[in-house]
Amino acid sequence: MLTIDQITKVAVNALEDIKGDNIKVIDTVGLSPLFSKMIVCTGSSNRQVKSLANNVREEFKANNINIVGVEGEAGGEWVLVDSGDVVVHVMLPQVRTYYDLESLWNGIRPE
16 A cells, blocks of 8 residues: 555656646645645646646555545536545636635645
8 A cells, every 4th residue: 555655656756747837845734634645746738737637646546545536527618536545636727816726735825
C-alpha cells in the first residue's frame, strides 16, 4: 500500500506527463477529515483537462491506488479524481480563477 506522499507523487507525475500547468499541492491535514492532500492543476482546453484527469486515473490504476470517484468528465471544464486521501482537481484557467481553491484551502482571502 502506498503512502499519501507516494500517491501525491504518482498524481503529480501523471499531470506533468501531459504538460499540466501550475500544479499545486495543498496539505489539508487538519482542515478536512475527508482527504489529506489536494492537487490543483490547469489544462489549456477541455480536451487537455480530460486527458490530464484520465492520465491520473490510469496511473492510479497502474499503481493499484483505489479510485473513489471521478466527476466532471462530460463537460471537461473541471474534472475531479478522488482517491480518498488525495483529491486531484484539473480545471480550465477561468474555472480555476473563479473558484480559487488554493486561497480557500490555504485560508487566504483575496483582497
